[in-house]
Amino acid sequence: MNMRNLIVFSLLSLFMGLFLVLAFSLAGSGGVPQSMGVNNSFGEIKIKRMVAPDFSLDLYDDREIRLSELRGNVVVLDFWSSWCSPCRKEAAVLAEVYLEYRDKGVVFLGISIWDRDEDALAHIEEFDVQYPSGPDSKGEILVEYGVTGIPEKVFIDQRGNKVRKFTGPSTKDELVAILDDMLGSGY
Missing domain, CATH: 3.40.30.10 (Glutaredoxin)
Known part of the structure; x- marks a missing residue:
């Protein structure tokens, strides 16, 4: 794999990883975060x-x-x-x-x-x-x-x-x- 392909592959992998993290964090919520911002210390x-x-x-x-x-x-x-x-x-x-x-x-x-x-x-x-x-x-x-x-x-x-x-x-x-x-x- 040449250097250009390696950079493109790395960037695509990073993008897909971020997308999957976001998708799983919003799954089942209709796009509304389910825990972000909820106070855990009272x-x-x-x-x-x-x-x-x-x-x-x-x-x-x-x-x-x-x-x-x-x-x-x-x-x-x-x-x-x-x-x-x-x-x-x-x-x-x-x-x-x-x-x-x-x-x-x-x-x-x-x-x-x-x-x-x-x-x-x-x-x-x-x-x-x-x-x-x-x-x-x-x-x-x-x-x-x-x-x-x-x-x-x-x-x-x-x-x-x-x-x-x-x-x-x-x-x-x-x-x-x-x-x-x-x-x-x-x-």
Whole structure:
């Protein structure tokens, strides 16, 4: 085999190997990754208290919401995806806590990432999620908030400051404790 053929063969082999790795990682998922980005370590991530970056989100119900319009409320940003097992584990908990706190100055905002709209809408219906939710189609919000996996929740105080961030699914008791603390001027 001459040098030219060896180079061509090597490049083709490399390309085919990469293609097979990609194909197997997406097999059976319809092209949606099944584990990429799912948080495997759970708990609080220490963050610097700072003004939460403003953004606008097109919601699944054809409305638009701007984070700055929610100032004066405690805001819970929930980054999730329908194919994420930990996200599914906590979806009913978030929906329940939202119903308990929506009249107490707490706003939940679901931000779907790495998902198809039809799958996200099915997830919202399956878990009876009544808080506003929409897709971060361009990935700009997740980058701005430093989201490295899902589920992640960012808690924003009444003055618009990011104060806490959690990875992994939360329990009802954990969410209630955080929200009660934030509402009781613990921040």
